[in-house]
Amino acid sequence: MSAARRRSAALYRRAEKTGAWKSTAAVALTIAVALTGLSPLLQGFTWWIATMAMVVAVLTVSAVLRGRGAPEVTVVAVSALVWGALVVLLYAASTLWFLLPTLQTLTDISGDLAAARLSIAEQEVPAVADGAITQLIVMAVGLIAIVSDELATGLRTPVLSGVGPLAVLAIAPLVRRSEPNVPVYVLTAAAFLLVVWCSSRIGSGPPRATTRPTVKGGRNPGLALGVGAGAVAAMIVLPVITPGLTAESLADDGSGSRFPSIYATGVDPTIQLGRDLRRSAPLLSLTYTTTSTEGLYLKMVNLSDFSTGVWVPERPLNSIGYSGQEFGTPPGLAPEVPTEEVSTTVSVASLRSDWLPLPYPTQRVDNLNGDWLLTPSSFTVTDFQGDTRGLNYQVTGLAINPTPGQLAEAGAIVPDAVRDFLAVPDDLPPLIAETATEVTSGAATNYDRAVALQEYFRSGVFRYSLSAPVSGDYDGDNAQMIAAFLEAREGYCVHFASAMAVMARTLGIPSRIAVGYSPGQTADGTTEGRPVYEVYTDQLHAWPELYFDDIGWLPFEPTPGLDITPPDYSLPDYAQVGASGSTTPTDAGATSTAGPDAQRDDTGAVGAVQTPEQVLLxxxxxxxxxxxxxxxxxxxxxxxxxxxxxxxxxxxxxxxxxxxxxxxxxxxxxxxxxxxxxxxxxxxxxxxxxxxxxxxxxxxxxxxxxxxxxxxxxxxxxxxxxxxxxxxxxxxxxxxxxxxxxxxxxxxxxxxxxxxxxxxxxxxxxxxxxxxxxx
Structure with missing residues (x-):
């Protein structure tokens, strides 16, 4: 094509894109507003400024090129090149060779993304927006800005351009599982309507004289095809070939060397529990020694609110500052119930958690450094820092030994203090209550009903499986998932604990779910003549706790297939044989025989990790x-x-x-x-x-x-x-x-x-x- 014709084509494109800069500016405004929706997840505001600097830079390039009459292919290509150049200059400038990127450049940027992944996993919400996290947001939102602008301004499909800001808006409620920020949503919607309006006005400026009545301004189908193919490629390939930021990658890196169990206040702990159980190589979380004759359940947090249909971790709103004082009398415990003092020393190896692993009921914690909060109603301790690594502390607790007679005489009275632990959602599937009534039809007391529920799950009709809930699409903790589990009869501890707790509530028994660790297994060594128990990430556990008047909260063990013996008081023949009740809520678990390098398969047995050939396949x-x-x-x-x-x-x-x-x-x-x-x-x-x-x-x-x-x-x-x-x-x-x-x-x-x-x-x-x- 001659130079004159090229100039004519450029003039025509400029006339065709009259006012396009307004659409680009509206896209930048929409992303800026949507980006504020991440503020509940991240501390400070420098990450927002850095991200918007990238957005403004790439969109300014796009607007200038369109104003000069450049073809849309050129606009997208140059904007992407500017994005890449800025990423390299900002985050990998030292790897350049005469201003040219090298293989080390790609390695450094990939390492930064991996560091961002680790930082996200380690931190609680709101997280510190460190360099790695900020870089990830800058890179991702910069690309979103380019694609959104091309859809709205270049291809003139503004409705599709809203996918990018919507994806940014969806992050906060998905992570926090909280109500969306309505003002941010409204402002983003208003900005998006501005995008639609500005996009529809492109090319509607004053008419310009032209001698080319030939080809009308239209959309570029080739570019649209390329953008669509690129989006699909990113969705499918990136989780396979990059360090990954998906739930699956956070759950298992294949080597077991990245990070162990993580409990953060903004994420439902049952989600992380399931991910850690599916890790290919368990990691050591903590060790402990105890004066108890058996291993201990170590609880970190209670899930008690089920009124909305989803188990919600307790929020220590009524907490008090803790500095070594006595916890007090456990809720509901009568003076007549026999107790025994148990001393335990805990050494945390690599657990990152907001909550402190403690046996229930704890009476006192010594040698605990830092600022901690005690929740008197649940006897849990937290510091909201998300990192318990390296802690060594001594715990003084109680072994509660209710007699068979006390259990049999435990009344059905529900004190006002625990009445909230009976709440169930209005839309609870009828199957749950019907199954509970059927299973406990021959029981005379709440205690008998609790024992009957535990025996129902451990009777052989249910099977332990980590994969069945995922493949069956019921790997959750809401009411519908519990009903699906009761029909499928396959799941792991979260499902068994959730089902028994909700079924108990339908029978009038207050209940909650405890999340923490099962007793672990004894190591070869001893300390002061006591065996050392080692607890690994694959021993994360959830179990139900039921409340009985004049006794208080007692743990039960409905999960089969883990080689954990239920507490003696929860066995059917306990009251009949008149046992002394020597086994306590805190020492009622037999130790697991699985070693630190083992992994449960679908049935809860020890299985092999994936081979390199399987990973390659x-x-x-x-x-x-x-x-x-x-x-x-x-x-x-x-x-x-x-x-x-x-x-x-x-x-x-x-x-x-x-x-x-x-x-x-x-x-x-x-x-x-x-x-x-x-x-x-x-x-x-x-x-x-x-x-x-x-x-x-x-x-x-x-x-x-x-x-x-x-x-x-x-x-x-x-x-x-x-x-x-x-x-x-x-x-x-x-x-x-x-x-x-x-x-x-x-x-x-x-x-x-x-x-x-x-x-x-x-x-x-x-x-x-x-x-x-x-x-």
Missing amino acids: GQVRGWGVFAAVLGGIVALGLLPWGVRQLVRRSRVRRIGTDGMPGTLAWTELEDTLDDYRVQRSAGDTMYDLERRLHHDIALPAEAIDRLRRQVEIEQYAPPGSAGVETRAYIRDDLRQIIAALEAEASPAGRRRARLLPTSLWRRRRTTAATGSLVP
């Missing part, structure tokens, strides 16, 4: 899925082009046999003009169109003239009168005209005509001197 499958999806996208994008080529070839072939070959060729010419978006008036005659095509687009005049004359002759001559020679020159003239039209079009115009031929769905408007022609 999974990656190959991921790439295979990506290739198949990408191939499908390409095939779908090329489908209009393929259909249009078949139509053209069919017409060219039929010129040799059709009764009206000139009319058929003219029909194909008009369809081709439609594909190239050539403007013409509905009132033009064939002669008017011939003159426009010759003077405005410079198509071959002789070929158009012969073809027009042949069409006029066919209006009066009988069908089939054209000879072989005439049909030959009709075919040659049609090919010559189409070739000239393609040569005059811009590269973008040719791609648009081939990939998105409008003649396939546009109504025919062929003209002739005497009226419309039939193709």
